[in-house]
Amino acid sequence: MSDQTLEFEAREYVYDLENCSKEHGFKAEEGWELSLATATERIAIEKKYFPTISTKVAPEALLALLRLVKNKLVKIKYGLGKTQAHDNSTANQLQYLIAFNPDRLRG
Numbered sequence: 001m002s003d004q005t006l007e008f009e010a011r012e013y014v015y016d017l018e019n020c021s022k023e024h025g026f027k028a029e030e031g032w033e034l035s036l037a038t039a040t041e042r043i044a045i046e047k048k049y050f051p052t053i054s055t056k057v058a059p060e061a062l063l064a065l066l067r068l069v070k071n072k073l074v075k076i077k078y079g080l081g082k083t084q085a086h087d088n089s090t091a092n093q094l095q096y097l098i099a100f101n102p103d104r105l106r107g
Contacts, residue, residue, distance in 0.1 A: 006061060010068035013055055017073070017099055020051050024104075032099040034069065036062055042096045050106040054098035062094055069097065 017032055037045060037054075046052050057065050 006064055006068060009055070009057070010065055010072055013053070013065075013069050013097070013099075014072045016053050020053055024051050026101070030101055030103065032073070033102050034066060035098050035100070036066060036094045037096045037098050038093045039095060042098050045098055045100055048106060049100040049102065049104055051104070052098055052100045054096050056095055057097055059092060059094055062097060065097055 021030070021032075032053075035041070035045065042054055046054070055065075
């Protein structure tokens with residue numbers, strides 16, 4: 001994936017996060033937690049939390065996209081929680097960047 005494509009993908013992802021936050025009435029202190037996930041982990045997160053925003057990315061571009069999204073969220077002073085880490089055994093299976101609010105459980 002080229003740098004330009006990654007930059008566009010990051011801008012689009014942050015735009016989706018902002019829209020979703022407004023749509024679901026996030027308060028000023030609420031934000032997103034970003035996680036790199038396998039397909040199974042993504043499904044589990046989507047079943048547990050609402051809303052979620054996920055995008056499938058080539059494994060070699062995943063970390064670069066995560067860094068770009070985090071930088072953009074910081075620049076616009078938007079809430080960002082911790083980022084979940086993975087050990088090396090699952091790192092090659094990671095395919096998704098998923099954002100969720102840990103305080104908003106699916107009802």
